[in-house]
């Protein structure tokens with residue numbers, strides 16, 4: 065989740081090298097390890113964990129590839145194996161992809177921890193997986209060449225077969241054992257783009273079948289002999305503690321095994337352990353708990369907004385300054401726009417409710433979790449149980465979405481599960497957060513207020529820009545703070561404004577980060593969720609005032625080095641030329657473009673108002689992610705990402721607090737888009753490119769909301785500066 | 793605790809559970825059929841959709857005591873159902889799934905739609921699929937896959 069501009073927050077040197085990881089019986093295993101110059105690492109710890117490597121060429125010809133990060137919809141479980149199999153010339157139909165357990169060897173090569181975030185999977189592991197594939201191929205060729213007494217250069221490979229100069233051939237599966245005994249090549253030549261046969265081509269997901277026939281197991285489906293189910297009653301106000309509780313009625317439910325008070329990351333709670341979910345749920349509903357809420361702050365949305373609006377009238381810590389801050393004062397008010405924006409808390413509500421299963425005994429612990437942060441979550445479980453991290457076997461489970469919600473630096477779900485498991489040694493315990501726990505449990509995209517003063521020049525272009533952003537820091541108090549907070553400014557709160565691609569001469573951005581008793585977290589596309597909305601609606605307003613086409617206006621204002629956005633806007637203009645200017649009557653077109661995580665996206669939507677809501681008839685996206693590893697998956701991410709982004713324009717797309725309590729409980733009160741709300745079609749065009757690939761999970765999210773309200777503004781003449789979107 | 797006789801995917805099953813237990817949890821925990829998913833527990837997302845007496849039903853709010861004689865059909869039976877198989881294949885060839893967690897419910901709703909309405913319009917799709925939430929936002933491809941399945945069956 066780190067921003068694109070500061071990806072290497074743990075300062076790991078990028079230089080990587082290959083190291084042999086043992087010629088295990090039954091095939092070729094190959095690992096890639098990080099080298100940190102100056103800190104010679106010992107033998108890779110990964111060998112202690114099964115499976116020990118990235119690639120396992122089985123003697124039956126199946127090629128099992130370990131994916132070093134969570135799959136939760138983004139398609140990495142297909143894309144990384146594509147890169148590897150391509151370099152390896154593996155038979156794609158024989159490839160099996162598995163989610164790797166927690167282990168150092170599976171750390172993100174740039175972040176230095178095992179994680180998914182910041183749309184970094186492809187961007188960071190592109191070369192790593194290609195090198196692995198190329199190395200495996202070289203070893204298989206070497207094994208065949210030795211067998212045939214020929215030079216490796218005389219051999220070629222195709223679809224998991226090595227061919228020799230005298231029409232010899234051997235399958236990878238047959239060569240695997242002898243290849244495993246050979247040294248790993250020091251360096252390998254990667255293919256030229258023209259030699260790639262999988263990467264760059266539309267490739268269907270490897271995990272479709274199991275997800276279509278019900279056989280795919282997710283974390284919530286973990287089922288172990290003797291397993292118990294646990295729910296926790298959390299405090300009604302964040303951080304409050306249990307005053308007293310009466311568990312008689314709860315214990316009377318058949319199948320309830322234990323009810324006890326337990327510490328939480330914030331405050332205390334009451335755990336209920338039962339044989340089955342329904343017993344645990346009924347028992348928790350019948351718990352009579354009193355809470356000591358007096359000692360904790362009671363946040364309240366209405367009060368917070370007025371406090372934030374006040375703060376926004378004063379300059380905060382400086383995030384970016386260019387030109388003269390005073391230049392604004394000489395611009396007459398008729399040439400100025402003063403805009404105030406409000407954004408609520410947002411919950412992620414991934415489709416699969418949060419859960420973690422832990423089994424603890426004297427020798428160690430085992431964990432099953434869909435985790436975006438395996439390294440942190442494994443350490444947290446170890447800490448709670450008094451173990452070393454390597455005593456905790458951590459299985460990465462397929463996750464039903466996440467959007468940032470499974471990337472939590474304090475690992476609060478895993479800590480809860482471990483705390484309960486500790487009381488029940490030898491018994492696997494599955495902790496489930498019900499949807500209500502999830503909606504009410506915090507870790508939201510923070511509330512924000514922006515106040516922006518724009519001064520307009522004679523040519524209709526902005527010449528002065530004063531921007532104050534108010535909202536909680538996402539990373540204060542986490543291991544990310546040191547890298548992401550500079551001079552009192554959290555980079556994740558100002559990204560998308562402070563580093564805008566628009567060339568605005570006099571530009572001044574500052575931020576306040578109030579401390580509020582609401583846990584907050586990155587929400588798919590992080591700061592860009594609000595910053596792109598502010599920038600892209602203001603730019604559109606400026607274009608309208610200047611009576612200039614919104615694409616032409618943006619192209620004129622973009623700085624010369626904003627190559628990706630330029631390419632996206634130009635492609636969008638071309639692909640929408642036939643209809644963009646001819647939307648008539650009750651329909652209008654809105655445009656927005658934004659770069660995040662290194663990927664440029666431009667979007668046009670055709671919108672009308674139906675039942676006081678925007679109806680999106682079509683959306684067209686132009687995206688520049690550099691080299692497109694799997695265009696089919698990029699298309700899906702764009703389509704899904706714009707729909708996810710629409711969460712914040714939904715009428716019930718807000719989490720609100722009243723006197724410390726969250727007012728929504730479930731998807732009836734906090735309602736994301738359904739099929740009727742989503743665009744009917746989303747057409748995706750990818751800018752052709754051979755540049756280094758960048759991520760696609762988050763970049764579509766920021767553009768959709770501003771594009772929609774920009775269309776609405778054209779229909780109604782009003783500006784929309786507060787989300788969620790009230791009745792039109 | 794009470795014993796209930798169920799017909800699930802054409803098989804007889806006896807379960808002894810609290811009568812208020814929702815069908816969803818009986819399927820998932822007692823019958824170990826985890827293809828039917830829990831998303832909200834309040835009939836707001838459709839992840840738990842199964843067919844009860846041929847009708848698409850939110851199993852998270854249907855107490856086991858109210859199932860009665862009606863046969864229950866779940867995602868696990870779809871590969872052997874004429875329409876179910878075509879729908880699953882369409883889902884695969886359109887590359888619909890992302891995280892996949894909602895898709896059992898989406899497919900159960902889509903199969904029910906195609907059984908009742910072999911040539912659904914966009915409006916039919918919106919009505920039948922309108923209560924199935926997909927947080928990954930696969931709606932565009934769900935629409936395409938339903939149309940592709942309808943063509944295939946046509």
Ligand code: FES
Pocket residue numbers: 829830831832833834835836837838839840841850851852853
């Ligand atoms: S779990 Fe039944 S509708 Fe959501």
Ligand code: FES
Pocket residue numbers: 137415464465889890891892893894895925926927928929930
């Ligand atoms: S595919 Fe993830 S919720 Fe639908």
